[in-house]
Amino acid sequence: MQRFIIRRLLQTLVTLLAVSIIVFALARLSGDPRDALMPMEASRADRERILVHWGLDQPVHMQYLVFIGNALRGDFGESLQWPGRKALDLVLDRLGNTMELAAVALVFAIALAVPIGVLSAVHKDSRTDFLGKLIALLGQSLPHFWIGIVFIWIFSVHLRWLPTSGRGTFQHMIMPAIVIGWFQVAALMRLIRSSMLESLDSEYVKLARIKGVSERMIIWKHAFRNAAITPLTYFGVMMSYLVVGSITTETVFSWPGVGYLVVQAVTARDFQVVQTVAIVFATVIILMNLAVDILYAYIDPRIRYD
Amino acid sequence: MSNEPTLRKNTTQRANGNVILDVKDLRTYLFTKKAVVKAVDGVSFFLRKGETFGIVGESGSGKSTTALSLLRMEPKPAGRIVGGEIWFYGENILDKNEKEMRKIRGSRISMILQDPQTSLNPVFTIGNQVSEAFTVQEGRKNNQGTLLQRVIDLLRKVNIAAPERRFSDYPHQMSGGMKQRVVGAISISCAPDIVIADEPTSALDLTIQAQYLRLLREIQQTTGISIIFITHDFGIVAKMCDRVAIMYAGKIVEHGPVRAIFNHPLHPYTHALISSVPRMEARVERLFSIPGQLPAPGEMPAGCRFAPRCMYADDRCHKEYPPTFGGLSEHTEHTTDCWRLEDPTWEPKSYSR
Ligand SMILES: Nc1ncnc2c1ncn2[C@@H]1O[C@H](COP(=O)(O)OP(=O)(O)OP(=O)(O)O)[C@@H](O)[C@H]1O
Ligand code: SF4
Ligand SMILES: [Mg+2]
Numbered sequence: 277m278q279r280f281i282i283r284r285l286l287q288t289l290v291t292l293l294a295v296s297i298i299v300f301a302l303a304r305l306s307g308d309p310r311d312a313l314m315p316m317e318a319s320r321a322d323r324e325r326i327l328v329h330w331g332l333d334q335p336v337h338m339q340y341l342v343f344i345g346n347a348l349r350g351d352f353g354e355s356l357q358w359p360g361r362k363a364l365d366l367v368l369d370r371l372g373n374t375m376e377l378a379a380v381a382l383v384f385a386i387a388l389a390v391p392i393g394v395l396s397a398v399h400k401d402s403r404t405d406f407l408g409k410l411i412a413l414l415g416q417s418l419p420h421f422w423i424g425i426v427f428i429w430i431f432s433v434h435l436r437w438l439p440t441s442g443r444g445t446f447q448h449m450i451m452p453a454i455v456i457g458w459f460q461v462a463a464l465m466r467l468i469r470s471s472m473l474e475s476l477d478s479e480y481v482k483l484a485r486i487k488g489v490s491e492r493m494i495i496w497k498h499a500f501r502n503a504a505i506t507p508l509t510y511f512g513v514m515m516s517y518l519v520v521g522s523i524t525t526e527t528v529f530s531w532p533g534v535g536y537l538v539v540q541a542v543t544a545r546d547f548q549v550v551q552t553v554a555i556v557f558a559t560v561i562i563l564m565n566l567a568v569d570i571l572y573a574y575i576d577p578r579i580r581y582d
Numbered sequence: 583m584s585n586e587p588t589l590r591k592n593t594t595q596r597a598n599g600n601v602i603l604d605v606k607d608l609r610t611y612l613f614t615k616k617a618v619v620k621a622v623d624g625v626s627f628f629l630r631k632g633e634t635f636g637i638v639g640e641s642g643s644g645k646s647t648t649a650l651s652l653l654r655m656e657p658k659p660a661g662r663i664v665g666g667e668i669w670f671y672g673e674n675i676l677d678k679n680e681k682e683m684r685k686i687r688g689s690r691i692s693m694i695l696q697d698p699q700t701s702l703n704p705v706f707t708i709g710n711q712v713s714e715a716f717t718v719q720e721g722r723k724n725n726q727g728t729l730l731q732r733v734i735d736l737l738r739k740v741n742i743a744a745p746e747r748r749f750s751d752y753p754h755q756m757s758g759g760m761k762q763r764v765v766g767a768i769s770i771s772c773a774p775d776i777v778i779a780d781e782p783t784s785a786l787d788l789t790i791q792a793q794y795l796r797l798l799r800e801i802q803q804t805t806g807i808s809i810i811f812i813t814h815d816f817g818i819v820a821k822m823c824d825r826v827a828i829m830y831a832g833k834i835v836e837h838g839p840v841r842a843i844f845n846h847p848l849h850p851y852t853h854a855l856i857s858s859v860p861r862m863e864a865r866v867e868r869l870f871s872i873p874g875q876l877p878a879p880g881e882m883p884a885g886c887r888f889a890p891r892c893m894y895a896d897d898r899c900h901k902e903y904p905p906t907f908g909g910l911s912e913h914t915e916h917t918t919d920c921w922r923l924e925d926p927t928w929e930p931k932s933y934s935r
Contacts, residue, residue: 400659479695480703485655486695487715487768488688491680501705577752578704 280573288566295558299551300343304336329353352555353548357541363552367534371556373443374526374533378518380449381457385514389461393468394503397476398495412465415458420521423458424528427451441530452529456521460514464507471506475499505576512565519557602775602808603629603652608666610644610651619879621647621661623832629776634802634809636819636840638855639829642876645812646696648829649778652810653691654683671775689719689772696780696812698765702753708764709733709749715771739804740767740797759793766797770805777801781813795822816855820844825915828852831876831887838916846929848907848918851888853930886921894922894930 327333331342346352352363392412396405415423431451432440438447475481476499484498522535530536534553541549610622621644629635637645650656651663654675668675670691678686695701702711712733730749737745740763753761769777779798782791795818802809811822819826820840827837828849836849847853854872874891877883885902889895899921907923908916922928 479697479701482655482695483701483765483768484703484714486653486687486693488684488686488718489714490684490718498703502703505705576705578754 277573281570284566284569288562291562292559295555295562296344296347297340299554299558300340303547303551304339347555352552355541355546355549357544357546357549363546363548364556366537366549367552367556370532370534370537371560373531374519374522374535375560377449377452377456377522377526377531377533378515380453381460381518381521382514384453384457385460385464388457389464389468392461393465393507394472394495394500396465397469397472397503400473408465408469412462415460416462420455420459420524421528424451424455424525427455428528443532448529448531452525452531455525455528456518459521460517464510464514467507467510468503471503472499475503478502505572508568508572508575511568512561515564515568516561519561600631601628602631602671604667604669605652606667606669608648608651608668609664610647610656610661611664612647612657612660613662614660614879617880619660620832620882622651625666625827625829625832625834627827627834627837629808629810630824631775631808632802632806633824634798634811634822636811636813636823636826637829638813638816638819638826640814640876643829644832645829646780649693649780649810649812652778653687653693654678655687685719688715688774690774691776691778692769692772692774693778694765694769694780696782698762698782699758701765702761704753707750707752708737708756712736712764712768712771715768719772736767736771737764739770740764740800742767759790762790762794763797766801770801770807773805774807776808776810778810779812781811781815781818798822816844816858828855831882833887833919835888835920836916836918842916848916848923848929849888849920850892850894850922850930852918886919896921 331339334342350362350364355361355363355366358366389412392408396402396408399405428440428451431438438451439445442448476495478499480502481494481498484494489498519535522531522533523538524535525531526533526535527539534556538550538553540546541553605628606626608622608625609620612619612621623644625644625648627635627637637648639645647656647661650661652668652675654663656663663676666676670686675683675686702708709730713729716729716732734745734749737748742748742760742763748756748760753764756764769779777798781794798809798811799822801807811819813819823840825838826840826843827834828843828851829835830851836843836847836852843852844856847856851872858872872891877887877890883889883900886892886895886899886904889899892899902921904919904921904923906917906919922930
């Protein structure tokens with residue numbers, strides 16, 4: 277198990293390195309990176325300062341080392357939109373809000389997808405099965421911003437149950453979390469349904485029935501415990517959707533998270549912040565995948581010793 | 583179409599005494615999208631206390647479906663028991679509801695599934711799965727200490743070395759033979775009256791097969807339970823069983839004491855099956871095999887199901903299912919479904935070997 281974790285940690289480091297190279301390269305693809313990094317109207321003095329700061333007068337591999345060195349010290353440059361604020365501070369200040377929303381969205385997605393997936397497998401081809409598919413499909417086929425606006429229109433404007441935007445109380449979180457989480461329900465539920473069908477058809481479920489185990493225990497203990505393993509591998513992918521989904525949803529609900537920030541930064545051509553968000557999002561997603569893999573190894577005994 | 587047995591000589595078809603399970607005209611059909619598969623189509627047999635009863639037949643003849651039907655576990659959702667009676671200690675199993683069936687499964691009738699390698703749940707330890715067999719039937723009245731001790735004793739009973747260490751193993755850490763023993767242990771955990779043993783079809787490994795047979799013998803010697811033994815191999819039946827039923831395409835075509843059938847098979851199919859068993863002393867290289875194959879589910883012959891492959895078939899065989907005939911006088915329980923037995927002296931000829 278220890279060796280497994282060490283191996284996975286090393287893989288994670290390599291992936292992070294790759295991300296840094298990609299981000300570094302993208303900024304330099306179009307000739308003078310200052311054209312991408314700085315607004316057109318930047319002053320000559322500013323351009324000089326950046327040239328020295330990023331070591332742009334040096335060969336490419338040296339530039340990369342400078343970039344990495346700065347990054348490791350947490351220096352991703354200064355925001356242009358909010359002069360004097362460090363780009364990383366801006367992003368980290370909001371990361372908590374985004375993660376909070378993603379966590380609630382995840383809980384919502386699981387809370388909906390698990391019972392729907394399990395029930396539609398148990399009652400395959402029944403009305404429950406159909407209804408489950410319908411709910412899931414709606415969430416996946418309607419765009420985030422559209423659901424968000426419709427929600428605001430119904431629950432905030434008409435019913436006046438929930439606040440339209442901002443952050444503060446739990447009520448503020450409900451709509452954006454549902455919008456982000458709902459999208460995930462379809463994929464997750466389908467995975468749970470198909471792996472439940474497989475489990476329910478297995479010999480070990482038959483043996484449990486032969487032992488006289490009750491149907492409830494068959495479903496939730498014997499079948500679900502196995503069926504939950506496959507969807508777990510999807511959690512890594514799902515985390516990236518949750519993070520990416522935050523971009524539109526946070527904007528619709530003016531949720532003060534990284535997604536909202538990056539949209540503002542793009543509009544203002546604040547490249548330092550955009551670049552920092554790319555690296556922070558990538559790091560978060562990679563670390564989540566690492567956590568999922570380790571969790572997976574704990575849940576599935578067959579992986580531990582391989 | 584349950585035929586009253588026609589007496590060939592002075593026979594009585596049903597014997598009394600210690601019959602604990604009496605299956606009458608059982609029909610389990612599988613309603614698939616393409617066709618209605620009559621996997622079990624009017625099967626009758628009985629089981630005495632303490633005996634080993636074999637069910638032998640080719641792959642797809644309906645053996646597993648028959649066995650699962652006894653536990654009311656016909657393959658869902660396609661499978662349904664559409665007729666018959668299963669009398670178990672004077673009560674018809676087909677009248678029980680699901681809750682009553684859960685009390686019977688495991689504690690009174692249990693089964694070793696055809697594939698013991700995959701019948702253990704990969705995410706629970708062996709100890710967990712064996713002790714579950716106790717707690718499901720008895721509730722949680724045992725304290726953890728005695729429960730643990732009972733599981734260890736049980737594992738020892740099926741010859742698992744160092745059971746106190748094996749207890750916390752997961753199935754993937756055990757060899758095939760050991761998993762088979764664990765499944766065997768689970769099947770006898772609650773001292774059932776009947777264990778149904780569905781022999782692995784792909785028992786390629788002869789050592790594992792030999793272990794399995796030894797395990798069953800041990801189980802029977804230590805507990806005195808009745809065993810229904812399902813296999814392809816008439817040679818193993820001859821070694822293991824007291825009585826046997828030969829199944830073909832959802833029907834039992836011949837039924838009786840193993841000795842009688844082995845020495846004097848009356849049904850052409852049984853005769854062919856037995857001719858295909860290698861005899862140790864003869865050391866035959868090529869085995870006799872029956873030309874043709876089981877009829878496909880959609881194209882069940884109207885008459886005798888074996889007719890397309892039978893060298894004795896005539897017109898009537900193709901049109902009408904034969905009645906059940908009794909056997910030779912000294913074997914009062916021997917019955918056969920074949921038109922040829924209208925002639926009381928008829929016997930299938932020896933195939934050249
Ligand atoms: N779940 C199912 N759905 C549809 N048809 C099935 C199902 N299970 C079995 N059958 C069909 O029912 C018939 C009897 O199958 P069964 O498994 O009882 O045969 P068997 O004698 O046990 O064969 P084997 O020796 O290969 O185990 C076969 O034609 C098989 O294809
Ligand atoms: S009834 Fe006819 S076809 Fe069937 S086994 Fe007897 S002889 Fe052959
Ligand atoms: Mg079978």
